[in-house]
Amino acid sequence: MALIVQKYGGTSVADLERIHNVARRVIKTKDMENDVVVVLSAMAGETDRLIQLAAGVSSGRQVKREYDMLVSSGEQVSISLLAMVLNNMGYKAKSFLGHQIKIITDGMHESARIQKIDTTLIFDELRNGNIVIVAGFQGVDSNNNITTLGRGGSDTSAVAIAAAIKADFCEIYTDVDGVYTTDPHVYAKARKLKKISYEEMLELASAGAKVLQQRSVELAKKYNVPLYVKSSFNDDEGTLVTREDRDMEKEIVSAVTFDKNQAKVTIIHVPDEPGIAARLFMPLSDQNIIVDMIIQNASIEGHTDMTFTVPKGDMGEVQQILGEVIKDIGAERIDYDENISKISIVGVGMKSHSGVASKMFATLANEGINIMMISTSEIKISCVINEKYTELAVRVLHDAFGLEKEE
Amino acid sequence: MALIVQKYGGTSVADLERIHNVARRVIKTKDMENDVVVVLSAMAGETDRLIQLAAGVSSGRQVKREYDMLVSSGEQVSISLLAMVLNNMGYKAKSFLGHQIKIITDGMHESARIQKIDTTLIFDELRNGNIVIVAGFQGVDSNNNITTLGRGGSDTSAVAIAAAIKADFCEIYTDVDGVYTTDPHVYAKARKLKKISYEEMLELASAGAKVLQQRSVELAKKYNVPLYVKSSFNDDEGTLVTREDRDMEKEIVSAVTFDKNQAKVTIIHVPDEPGIAARLFMPLSDQNIIVDMIIQNASIEGHTDMTFTVPKGDMGEVQQILGEVIKDIGAERIDYDENISKISIVGVGMKSHSGVASKMFATLANEGINIMMISTSEIKISCVINEKYTELAVRVLHDAFGLEKEE
Numbered sequence: 004m005a006l007i008v009q010k011y012g013g014t015s016v017a018d019l020e021r022i023h024n025v026a027r028r029v030i031k032t033k034d035m036e037n038d039v040v041v042v043l044s045a046m047a048g049e050t051d052r053l054i055q056l057a058a059g060v061s062s063g064r065q066v067k068r069e070y071d072m073l074v075s076s077g078e079q080v081s082i083s084l085l086a087m088v089l090n091n092m093g094y095k096a097k098s099f100l101g102h103q104i105k106i107i108t109d110g111m112h113e114s115a116r117i118q119k120i121d122t123t124l125i126f127d128e129l130r131n132g133n134i135v136i137v138a139g140f141q142g143v144d145s146n147n148n149i150t151t152l153g154r155g156g157s158d159t160s161a162v163a164i165a166a167a168i169k170a171d172f173c174e175i176y177t178d179v180d181g182v183y184t185t186d187p188h189v190y191a192k193a194r195k196l197k198k199i200s201y202e203e204m205l206e207l208a209s210a211g212a213k214v215l216q217q218r219s220v221e222l223a224k225k226y227n228v229p230l231y232v233k234s235s236f237n238d239d240e241g242t243l244v245t246r247e248d249r250d251m252e253k254e255i256v257s258a259v260t261f262d263k264n265q266a267k268v269t270i271i272h273v274p275d276e277p278g279i280a281a282r283l284f285m286p287l288s289d290q291n292i293i294v295d296m297i298i299q300n301a302s303i304e305g306h307t308d309m310t311f312t313v314p315k316g317d318m319g320e321v322q323q324i325l326g327e328v329i330k331d332i333g334a335e336r337i338d339y340d341e342n343i344s345k346i347s348i349v350g351v352g353m354k355s356h357s358g359v360a361s362k363m364f365a366t367l368a369n370e371g372i373n374i375m376m377i378s379t380s381e382i383k384i385s386c387v388i389n390e391k392y393t394e395l396a397v398r399v400l401h402d403a404f405g406l407e408k409e410e
Numbered sequence: 411m412a413l414i415v416q417k418y419g420g421t422s423v424a425d426l427e428r429i430h431n432v433a434r435r436v437i438k439t440k441d442m443e444n445d446v447v448v449v450l451s452a453m454a455g456e457t458d459r460l461i462q463l464a465a466g467v468s469s470g471r472q473v474k475r476e477y478d479m480l481v482s483s484g485e486q487v488s489i490s491l492l493a494m495v496l497n498n499m500g501y502k503a504k505s506f507l508g509h510q511i512k513i514i515t516d517g518m519h520e521s522a523r524i525q526k527i528d529t530t531l532i533f534d535e536l537r538n539g540n541i542v543i544v545a546g547f548q549g550v551d552s553n554n555n556i557t558t559l560g561r562g563g564s565d566t567s568a569v570a571i572a573a574a575i576k577a578d579f580c581e582i583y584t585d586v587d588g589v590y591t592t593d594p595h596v597y598a599k600a601r602k603l604k605k606i607s608y609e610e611m612l613e614l615a616s617a618g619a620k621v622l623q624q625r626s627v628e629l630a631k632k633y634n635v636p637l638y639v640k641s642s643f644n645d646d647e648g649t650l651v652t653r654e655d656r657d658m659e660k661e662i663v664s665a666v667t668f669d670k671n672q673a674k675v676t677i678i679h680v681p682d683e684p685g686i687a688a689r690l691f692m693p694l695s696d697q698n699i700i701v702d703m704i705i706q707n708a709s710i711e712g713h714t715d716m717t718f719t720v721p722k723g724d725m726g727e728v729q730q731i732l733g734e735v736i737k738d739i740g741a742e743r744i745d746y747d748e749n750i751s752k753i754s755i756v757g758v759g760m761k762s763h764s765g766v767a768s769k770m771f772a773t774l775a776n777e778g779i780n781i782m783m784i785s786t787s788e789i790k791i792s793c794v795i796n797e798k799y800t801e802l803a804v805r806v807l808h809d810a811f812g813l814e815k816e817e
Contacts, residue, residue, distance in 0.1 A: 098476055
C-alpha cells in the first residue's frame with residue numbers, strides 16, 4: 004500500500020468521456036490498496052475561455068487579484084465533475100479547493116509561490132476512505148485572497164502536495180507519454196527516456212521543453228519526490244524523474260531541445276562602468292521579464308555591447324522599458340532580432356566528459372549553421388542560431404550524440 | 411450618503427457589454443457618495459452550462475456537495491469580471507466569494523439557508539473606498555464546504571447581506587422592470603405596481619410569479635429591508651416592496667397570478683384514521699417535495715379522498731413514493747392530472763373587504779371555467795382549473811377587480 008499523488012492535465016479532463024477515463028485510472032490505483040490524492044487542471048479550453056473573457060475587459064493591464072479570481076474558477080469545475088463520476092462509480096471521493104485544503108501562497112498574483120500546505124484535511128479524508136481531489140493551480144494568500152501559480156501551475160500543486168504528505172511518488176499524467184530525447188514532431192528518431200535526473204529535467208524545462216512546469220521539478224528535487232511522467236491515454240511506462248544515479252552518467256547527452264520563443268536584444272556601445280548591468284536589468288526584472296542568456300563583449304575604449312535574450316511575448320514591454328533606460332545610461336542604440344532559436348544539449352554525463360561543447364560547435368558548423376550566442380552550465384550547452392535552422396540543428400545533434408540508441 | 415446593496419441577475423451580466431452596463435450603473439450610485447455592495451448571479455447561460463455538465467455525469471442522483479462545488483463556480487466569473495471593469499474605469503473594486511466574506515449556511519447542499527454573515531470584511535473594504543462585489547447564490551457551511559442557496563438564491567444573498575450590514579435599501583436589478591398586476595405577456599393591460607407589501611410579494615412568489623426568490627422576500631420582511639425591483643436595461647422607477655401601509659389597503663386585489671407547474675394528485679378511498687395524513691406526506695417531504703394545496707373530502711363510511719398538488723417536475727418521484735405508501739395505508743388507487751393550472755388573486759385589501767372570494771368564483775363561472783380545488787389565505791385566494799383556461803381566467807379576473815386602473 005502506497006500513498007500516491009496523481010496529477011491530470013487539461014487535455015486529460017477535456018470532456019466527460021475523458022473524465023470517466025481518469026476516474027477508471029484513479030480507481031485502478033485505489034483498488035490496489037493505495038491512498039490516492041488527485042490534482043486536476045481545468046478542462047482544456049476552459050482556462051483559455053476565461054482568459055479571453057478577461058482580455059475582452061480591457062486592452063490594458065488586468066487587476067491581478069481579480070484575474071486570479073477569474074481563472075481559478077476553471078479547476079472548480081473539473082474537480083467536482085471527477086468527484087461526481089467517482090461517486091457514481093461507487094467510490095467515495097471529495098473535491099477541495101485551495102482555500103479548503105489551506106494551500107497557502109505568497110501574495111504574488113498570477114505567479115504565486117506555495118509557502119505551506121496544511122495536511123490535516125487531506126489525511127482526515129484519506130482516513131475516511133475518500134479519494135481526495137484537489138484543485139491544481141490555485142491557493143490563497145495569508146489574507147485569503149485567491150492566488151494562482153502561473154501557467155502549468157498544477158504540476159507544482161501536485162508536487163507540493165506530494166512533498167507535504169510525504170507521498171511515495173507523484174504521477175504526472177499529460178498528453179505526452181514521457182520525456183523524449185528530443186521533440187518527436189521534429190525528429191522521428193526521438194526516443195523516450197526511462198529515467199532522467201531532476202537536474203537534466205530542469206535544464207530541459209528552461210531550454211524550452213514543456214513537459215513539466217519548471218518549478219514543479221525544482222520542488223520535486225528539493226523534497227526528493229519521485230515523479231513519473233505518463234500519458235493519460237495509454238498504459239506506457241512513462242519516464243521517471245529522479246535523483247541522479249550512476250547509470251545516467253554513462254550517457255554524455257540525454258536530450259536535445261530547442262526554444263523558438265526567445266528574442267535577442269543587443270545594446271550597442273554601453274559605457275563600461277560599475278552598476279551598468281544592474282541599471283539595465285533591474286527595470287526588466289521589476290516587470291517580471293525573464294532575461295535568459297546574457298553576454299557582455301570585451302570592453303573597447305570604455306564601451307561594450309551587451310546581448311541577451313527575452314521571451315518574444317515580452318518584446319513590446321522590453322522595447323518600452325529599454326527605450327528609457329538607454330537614454331539614462333548613455334548607450335548608443337538597441338538592436339532586436341526575433342528570428343532566433345535556442346538549441347541546447349542536456350546531460351549529466353557532461354560533467355565527466357570533455358569535448359562535448361566542441362563536438363556540438365563542430366556539428367553545427369558542418370551544416371553551415373552560424374552560432375550567435377553560447378551559454379553553458381554544468382550539464383547544458385545552449386547556442387542561439389538563426390531560427391530557420393532549428394529543426395536541422397536538432398536532427399544533426401541528435402545523430403551526433405547517438406541519442407536514438409537505447410540507454 | 412446611503413449604504414446600498416445592488417443585486418444583478420444573470421441576464422444583466424450575460425456578456426461583457428452588459429457587465430459594462432452594470433458597471434456604469436454601479437458607478438452612478440457610487441458617484442452620489444453612496445457606499446455600494448454589489449451581489450451578482452452567474453452570467454446567463456453559465457449555470458445552465460454547468461448543470462448540463464453535471465447531467466452528463468449520470469442520470470442518477472448527483473452528489474450534492476460536488477454539485478454545489480460545480481455550480482458555484484459561475485458567480486466567480488461574473489464578480490471578477492465586474493471588478494476588472496470597474497477598476498479599468500478608475501474605481502476601486504474588489505470581488506469576494508462566500509467563504510471569503512464568511513457567508514455561513516447550514517449544510518443542506520443545493521438549498522442551504524444562510525445562518526450568519528460576517529460583516530467585518532465588507533465594512534473594512536467599504537472604508538477603504540472599495541466597491542464590494544459579492545458572489546451571490548453561495549456560502550460555506552461550518553466545515554467550509556461550499557453550499558448553494560437554490561435557484562434564484564442570489565436574491566436571498568443580496569437581502570441577507572443588506573440585512574446584515576443594515577443597508578438603507580436593496581435594489582434587485584433583473585430583466586423585468588418591476589412587479590405587475592399580472593404577467594404582461596398574458597394580458598397587455600397588466601400594470602406595473604409602484605409599491606407592494608412583503609406579504610403580497612410572498613403570496614405572489616408562492617403563486618408562481620418568478621420576480622423574486624421567495625426566501626429573499628421572507629428575509630426582507632423579517633429584517634424590514636426595503637426592496638426595489640428594477641430593470642437593469644432602463645431607468646424606470648421599478649416597484650418598491652415594503653411594509654404594508656394604509657394606501658395598500660384601499661386596493662382589494664393587487665395582482666392576478668398563475669402557476670402551470672403544478673400537477674394534481676388524488677388518492678382515492680383513504681381510510682380515515684389518525685396519522686394517515688402524516689404517513690402520506692412525510693415520505694414526500696423527506697424527499698424535499700413541496701406539497702402545495704391539500705384538500706380532504708368529508709369522510710364517508712370511514713374512508714375519504716385526498717387531493718393535493720405537487721410540482722410537475724417531481725411527478726416521477728411522487729408516483730414512485732406514493733405507489734409504496736398507498737399499499738401501506740390501504741388506499742384504493744391514485745389519480746394524477748397534469749393538465750391543471752393554479753390561478754390566484756392576491757391583495758392585502760382582502761383582509762378588510764368581504765365578498766372577494768365569491769366575486770372570483772362568479773367571474774370564473776361566468777366563463778364556464780370549472781374550479782377543481784380552492785385554497786385561501788388571509789390575502790390570497792387560489793383556484794385550480796383546467797390548464798387550457800389559464801389565460802382566459804387571468805384576463806377576466808384582471809378586469810373584474812379593475813387592476814388596469816392606476817392605484
